[in-house]
Amino acid sequence: MNNQDAVANTDTGSSILEEKIALYARVPHYVLITGERGTGKTTIARKLHEQSPRSKREFVSVNCASFTAELLESELFGYEKGAFTGANAAKSGLFETADGGTLFLDEVGELSFSLQAKLLKAVEEKRLRRVGGNREREIDVRIIAATSKNLHSMVFEGGFRADLFDRLNILQLETIPLRFQREQIRDLFIRQMNEESAAVGRACPFVIDDEALARVELLEWRGNYRELRNFASRLAVQAFDAPSITEDIVLHVAGIGQSKAQVSDSPIEPGIHLNRSNLVTVTLDADTDDLDSVYVKAAATFIEHALKRSRGNLRRAARSMGTTHSTLSRILKKHKESVATSSCAPPKQSAYSAAA
Numbered sequence: 001m002n003n004q005d006a007v008a009n010t011d012t013g014s015s016i017l018e019e020k021i022a023l024y025a026r027v028p029h030y031v032l033i034t035g036e037r038g039t040g041k042t043t044i045a046r047k048l049h050e051q052s053p054r055s056k057r058e059f060v061s062v063n064c065a066s067f068t069a070e071l072l073e074s075e076l077f078g079y080e081k082g083a084f085t086g087a088n089a090a091k092s093g094l095f096e097t098a099d100g101g102t103l104f105l106d107e108v109g110e111l112s113f114s115l116q117a118k119l120l121k122a123v124e125e126k127r128l129r130r131v132g133g134n135r136e137r138e139i140d141v142r143i144i145a146a147t148s149k150n151l152h153s154m155v156f157e158g159g160f161r162a163d164l165f166d167r168l169n170i171l172q173l174e175t176i177p178l179r180f181q182r183e184q185i186r187d188l189f190i191r192q193m194n195e196e197s198a199a200v201g202r203a204c205p206f207v208i209d210d211e212a213l214a215r216v217e218l219l220e221w222r223g224n225y226r227e228l229r230n231f232a233s234r235l236a237v238q239a240f241d242a243p244s245i246t247e248d249i250v251l252h253v254a255g256i257g258q259s260k261a262q263v264s265d266s267p268i269e270p271g272i273h274l275n276r277s278n279l280v281t282v283t284l285d286a287d288t289d290d291l292d293s294v295y296v297k298a299a300a301t302f303i304e305h306a307l308k309r310s311r312g313n314l315r316r317a318a319r320s321m322g323t324t325h326s327t328l329s330r331i332l333k334k335h336k337e338s339v340a341t342s343s344c345a346p347p348k349q350s351a352y353s354a355a356a
Helices: 011-025 041-050 069-077 113-125 151-157 162-168 182-199 210-218 224-238 247-254 260-265 291-309 314-321 325-344
Strands: 031-034 059-063 102-106 127-129 136-138 142-147 171-174
Touching: 011 041, 011 171, 031 041, 041 059, 041 102, 041 142, 059 069, 069 113, 113 127, 113 162, 151 162, 151 314, 182 210, 182 224, 210 247, 224 247, 291 314, 291 325, 314 325
Parallel strands: 031 142, 031 171, 059 102, 102 142
Antiparallel strands: 127 136
16 A cells, blocks of 8 residues: 555445546546445545646645634635735645645535535536635636545535535545455555555565464454554554564554453453444354355344444434444345345355465
8 A cells, every 4th residue: 555545446346436436537427435433545546647648737625624614714715915914925626736636625524504504505506706805716627535424414404515525426436435345455564564655664674473363363453454554553662673474463562461261261352332222133154154254144134233223224323323324235236235145055164375
């Protein structure tokens, strides 16, 4: 992985995503990229720009969560001299900088309601007015927006303008969380550790025990690719002088602090009390289930539980789980396919390959 977030890499998911990027890059329509933090939304936005007819012009990126509403307005639209205290000279905004190119609005769900209205005007009319200015300026900007929030739910709850959502959501791309791609974790981790070996100045690449790799595959990775990259960086520092990276080192850096046996013997942490009536059980076959099927089976069971609570309404179930209906549909489809495959295929033996 490079210094940007990696893009989802499953065989089917990656190919579909790349096809959509190529398809969407050649048209001028706005794109909304949805998905969890660290799943490669910025990388996708750059690809859309670099493969588009606008590639020779500017790609301008701004994280909407990094500014107050007032500062973000002046960043986006610019300001005239004297517009506020400290405005000693006029300054063009990011819309003007991106004229003819692409403006990437990351974490667009963080926009204040008042700023959403001003953005809507620029999006609809392709014109803007600097803060403190009277003259409107024409702009030619393709907007790519991204969010880790559920904008459907925000629109429903009144936190995001429906009309702005409709304008930004002409084309949509959804990233895939790393936990749905566990078959990719080992290769991604080894590749990142090789990069870290060079970055920290080791004379030779890290040697990684197979048990350590298996443990890495089992971690949750809620921060997705960004978390994996940061974890590899911390691990490289911790294991710099170690003859090999062991499972204990991985557990220590992960902050688990328990051996593999202790973790499996203590699935519920001390001090956490669960309401047994709310537990969802999953039936697993230790002889035939591999790691990916276990995860899909557990996720599908949880989704089915949410569907019962929402009376079969997939969109309502998605909102209650903080995700999108397309994500739930993909998981349920994958679960259905795995059930069909396992019913007609011989038992599959799972085994870890040797460390590279």
